[in-house]
Amino acid sequence: MNISKLSKHVVLQGGTILDPVAGTEKKGDVHIADGKIKSVGKVNAPKSAQVVDCKGLVVTHGFCDVHVHFREPGREDKETLETGSLAALAGGFTRVCVMPNTDPPLDSPESIRYTVDRSEECSIHIHPIGAITKGQDGKELTEMGAMLSEGAVAFSDDGLPVTDSGMMRNALEYATMFDIPVINHAEDLCLKKNGVMHEGTVSTHLGLPASPDITESNMVHRDLELTELTGARLHVPHVSSAKSTDHIRAMKKKNEKVTAEVTPHHLFFTDEDLVNFDTNLKVAPPIRSNKDRKALIKAVKDGTFDCIATDHAPHTIEEKEGTFDLAPFGMIGLESCYGAVNRVMVKENKMDQVALIQMLTVNPREIMGFDTGLFEEGMDAELTIFDPKESWTFSRKDIYSRSHNSPYVGQKMTGRVKHTIVKGHLTNI
Numbered sequence: 422m423n424i425s426k427l428s429k430h431v432v433l434q435g436g437t438i439l440d441p442v443a444g445t446e447k448k449g450d451v452h453i454a455d456g457k458i459k460s461v462g463k464v465n466a467p468k469s470a471q472v473v474d475c476k477g478l479v480v481t482h483g484f485c486d487v488h489v490h491f492r493e494p495g496r497e498d499k500e501t502l503e504t505g506s507l508a509a510l511a512g513g514f515t516r517v518c519v520m521p522n523t524d525p526p527l528d529s530p531e532s533i534r535y536t537v538d539r540s541e542e543c544s545i546h547i548h549p550i551g552a553i554t555k556g557q558d559g560k561e562l563t564e565m566g567a568m569l570s571e572g573a574v575a576f577s578d579d580g581l582p583v584t585d586s587g588m589m590r591n592a593l594e595y596a597t598m599f600d601i602p603v604i605n606h607a608e609d610l611c612l613k614k615n616g617v618m619h620e621g622t623v624s625t626h627l628g629l630p631a632s633p634d635i636t637e638s639n640m641v642h643r644d645l646e647l648t649e650l651t652g653a654r655l656h657v658p659h660v661s662s663a664k665s666t667d668h669i670r671a672m673k674k675k676n677e678k679v680t681a682e683v684t685p686h687h688l689f690f691t692d693e694d695l696v697n698f699d700t701n702l703k704v705a706p707p708i709r710s711n712k713d714r715k716a717l718i719k720a721v722k723d724g725t726f727d728c729i730a731t732d733h734a735p736h737t738i739e740e741k742e743g744t745f746d747l748a749p750f751g752m753i754g755l756e757s758c759y760g761a762v763n764r765v766m767v768k769e770n771k772m773d774q775v776a777l778i779q780m781l782t783v784n785p786r787e788i789m790g791f792d793t794g795l796f797e798e799g800m801d802a803e804l805t806i807f808d809p810k811e812s813w814t815f816s817r818k819d820i821y822s823r824s825h826n827s828p829y830v831g832q833k834m835t836g837r838v839k840h841t842i843v844k845g846h847l848t849n850i
């Protein structure tokens with residue numbers, strides 16, 4: 422991967438311009454002058470302009486991930502805002518939202534300010550999500566208003582659920598004052614117990630402690646009902662089960678304030694992939710049955726899910742080398758995201774490419790209230806350029822995260838990110 426400053430004039434030449442806002446694909450060029458969009462389609466750039474050959478490639482908005490864990494402050498041995506930014510660039514992501522379950526958690530205006538200041542030095546745009554409760558212990562609400570003023574874009578205790586329904590109600594009611602999304606990691610811990618995987622025939626066969634799909638869907642249902650009661654905005658993260666998608670689909674018919682995301686890994690893997698005890702497949706919520714996977718794929722196609730989010734969760738090799746029941750939950754996912762979801766959704770399930778790219782660009786930006794008109798003249802260039810057809814195998818050398826806990830190593834991918842443009846720089850991957 423090579424990162425260089427953009428020349429004064431840059432032309433992205435001969436590609437297919439995929440505009441996720443208009444929902445169109447057209448052949449054309451893009452002219453970037455002084456780091457800003459000058460024109461899209463037909464361009465009139467000086468002969469001295471730097472040319473990026475985009476023949477056979479698609480030029481679109483930079484990908485945006487509303488759910489990553491960059492581990493700073495506290496566990497910089499796993500990831501920092503800088504190393505996380507490199508993983509993002511390699512995956513075509515120009516903008517991410519970091520979850521607050523750092524050490525200490527992002528639960529105060531000062532910690533939000535710290536993250537915003539630090540992110541200014543990083544090569545992508547990073548927005549902090551503030552904790553819902555102080556210390557993420559579920560007992561006392563944080564100062565949401567002051568945290569928003571410092572740059573928080575949403576609230577979540579992710580990693581942990583808000584177990585107390587009264588507390589969740591209070592958080593949603595408080596959030597209506599600011600019209601920002603509340604994101605709850607939906608797992609009923611009383612049902613989850615010490616479960617490390619999805620409960621079903623595979624868990625019985627492997628002899629591992631497991632938790633059923635209703636561990637998630639019960640709490641998703643509760644959160645949807647509380648959203649209806651309070652009028653707040655709820656964003657449901659990393660949906661893993663067929664039952665949860667049914668609840669979300671039904672509520673979205675009557676409530677437009679509900680949004681939801683799905684991860685690449687819940688679309689790509691099933692619990693049967695756990696037979697070789699790869700601890701990189703130990704995630705929360707767990708990878709479920711093929712029936713659940715198929716329901717998630719259907720929900721991507723019918724618009725029940727608004728966006729793809731990676732839940733990029735770095736862990737050290739030492740931790741992941743433990744036995745399956747002791748290893749921490751989580752996998753990295755930024756570098757492998759596009760090749761994995763494009764394979765599952767566009768190649769294998771015939772989804773329209775434009776609709777998939779909308780789930781990586783305009784839709785997540787809308788949820789978080791970010792600018793969506795990235796092809797408009799004068800906007801800072803924030804673009805991703807990919808080959809939608811390239812077949813390749815994901816390997817260790819494709820990882821730029823400080824951690825390497827990826828179950829995609831050795832997996833076949835379809836489509837590959839080639840260049841990322843953000844903050845005045847061009848990255849060649």
Ligand SMILES: [Zn+2]
Nearest residue numbers: 579580606705
């Ligand atoms: Zn979570």
